[in-house]
Amino acid sequence: MAGNSQGRNRRVSGKKGAQIGSGGKRRRGLEGKGPTPPASARKGHVKNRLANAKAKQAAARRPAPRRGGAKGTAELVVGRNPVFEALRDGVPATNLYVQQFIDSDERVRAALQLATERGDINLMEAPRPELDRMTNGLNHQGLVLQVPPYEYAHPEDLAAAAFDDGDDPLIVALDGVTDPRNLGAVVRSVCAFGGHGVVVPERRAAGMTAGAWKTSAGTAARTPVARATNLTRTLESYQKAGLMVVGLAADGEMELQDVEALDGPVVIVVGSEGKGLSRLVGETCDVRVRIPMPGGAESLNAGVAAGVVLWEAARRRS
Numbered sequence: 001m002a003g004n005s006q007g008r009n010r011r012v013s014g015k016k017g018a019q020i021g022s023g024g025k026r027r028r029g030l031e032g033k034g035p036t037p038p039a040s041a042r043k044g045h046v047k048n049r050l051a052n053a054k055a056k057q058a059a060a061r062r063p064a065p066r067r068g069g070a071k072g073t074a075e076l077v078v079g080r081n082p083v084f085e086a087l088r089d090g091v092p093a094t095n096l097y098v099q100q101f102i103d104s105d106e107r108v109r110a111a112l113q114l115a116t117e118r119g120d121i122n123l124m125e126a127p128r129p130e131l132d133r134m135t136n137g138l139n140h141q142g143l144v145l146q147v148p149p150y151e152y153a154h155p156e157d158l159a160a161a162a163f164d165d166g167d168d169p170l171i172v173a174l175d176g177v178t179d180p181r182n183l184g185a186v187v188r189s190v191c192a193f194g195g196h197g198v199v200v201p202e203r204r205a206a207g208m209t210a211g212a213w214k215t216s217a218g219t220a221a222r223t224p225v226a227r228a229t230n231l232t233r234t235l236e237s238y239q240k241a242g243l244m245v246v247g248l249a250a251d252g253e254m255e256l257q258d259v260e261a262l263d264g265p266v267v268i269v270v271g272s273e274g275k276g277l278s279r280l281v282g283e284t285c286d287v288r289v290r291i292p293m294p295g296g297a298e299s300l301n302a303g304v305a306a307g308v309v310l311w312e313a314a315r316r317r318s
Contacts, residue, residue, distance in 0.1 A: 075147040077210050078140040080107040086145055087114040090221065091213040095122045099131055099142035111143060150208035152227040155234045158197035159241055159265070161224075168265040169243055170313055173199040175231060175281045176272040177302045180206045183225075184215025185303025186270070191219035193310035194317070198223065199267075201231045232280045238267050239286070245269060247277050247285035248305055254289050261287065262313040270302045270309075 077086045077093075084107050087093065096115045102108060115121040131140050162169035172190055177183060183206040187198055206212065207227070213220050228234040235245050244261035247269040269285060271277035276299075282288060291300065291308055300308070 074149050075210055076135060077145040077147060078135050078138050078143070080105070080111065080141045080143050082210075083143040083145045084111045084114070086147070086210050086214065087111055087118070089214045090218045091145075091210045092148055093118075093121050093145050094148050095124050095146040097124045097126045097131060097134070097144040097146070099140075100125055100127050102142040108143065145210075147210050147213075150225070152208070153197065153224040155199050155226040155228050156237070156241075158199070158224060158226055159238060159243060162196040162265075167196070168263075168317070169267075170195040170265075170310070170317075171197055171199060171238070171243070171267045172306050172310070173228075173231060173235065173267055173269045174205060174302060175201070175269055175277050176205065176275060177270065178204065178206050178272070179302075180209045180212040181215045182206065182302040183208070184212040184217075184220070186306045187212070187216040187223050187225065188219045189303065189307040189310050191216075191223040193307075193314040195223070195310060198225045199228050199231070199234060200225060202227050202229050232284050235267060235269070235281065235284045239284075241265075243267050244287070245285045246309075247271070247282055247288045248291065248309065249277055249282065249288040250290055250299055252288035252290035254287055256289050256291050256309060256312055259287065259289050262309075263316050266313065268306065268309050268313070270306050273299055273301045 077083050077091070083096070087096075093115075096111070098108075098112070112123070115123060126134075126144075128142075131142070131144055134140075134144060158171050159169040170190075170193075172186055172195060174183065174186065177186075177200070183198070183200065189195075190198055200206065208220065208225050216223070239245055243265040245267045246259060246261055248271065269277060269281060271281070276282075277285070277288075289309075291305060293300075299305075
């Protein structure tokens with residue numbers, strides 16, 4: 001009997017099945033795998049294939065925006081009042097250099113307080129010779145603010161973002177505008193009247209400097225600025241995408257109130273106050289428009305001219 005008992009025990013121990021210390025694999029195997037995904041998300045299903053085909057068709061109708069435009073260059077703001085005003089007006093900054101043993105006054109204390117409140121600006125103490133070297137001998141008064149390079153959008157991003165939101169693009173392009181304050185004023189007007197961005201040429205034109213940031217009164221943080229390698233080609237690209245190119249010129253063939261193109265996708269091109277539109281840009285425009293000025297002024301600066309046309313465009317779109 002004892003031998004038979006041992007034999008039975010050996011046979012039982014040889015059976016297949018869960019063993020002690022299995023780690024709960026069998027229990028996990030019985031657990032569910034969650035709810036069944038919808039048919040459109042199940043690979044191989046007819047509805048999944050239809051959904052994929054629709055997505056491809058939508059992508060083919062409009063080219064994908066080219067993210068990541070050119071970058072500007074780093075900039076230094078020097079002097080107690082300029083540094084304080086830049087910090088007060090929200091100009092982006094990475095470092096605030098403070099001269100060692102500086103004779104502190106109200107402006108210095110206010111600048112340090114603003115930089116500390118921002119929380120993303122490094123406070124760096126430096127000897128006067130180092131600040132002299134950084135600023136090439138400018139009168140920095142013991143304060144130097146480092147502004148990071150501006151990250152420009154790609155011109156195609158502006159129209160693509162508007163189309164993606166179901167809007168008709170409203171874009172301003174500047175031709176030969178070299179004053180950063182004019183650029184900042186245009187950015188502010190574009191933001192105020194619901195525009196989708198500003199395009200500036202890469203060469204011989206104002207960029208997004210600290211001065212432009214200040215004039216924009218903070219709107220540069222939410223209004224993209226794109227930099228075009230060749231403005232004429234960029235305007236032609238916009239035309240191919242269905243945008244009308246409207247140039248402002250004192251001798252334009254149409255008056256502003258008669259331009260129906262402002263109701264739809266449009267690029268408004270503003271030239272410099274002295275020279276106006278360059279020849280090639282003027283020839284590329286679909287129509288050239290003049291702003292009536294009963295008071296007899298010969299021209300308006302870029303910021304004011306853009307604001308007038310943007311107001312008219314916003315009025316028609318409302």
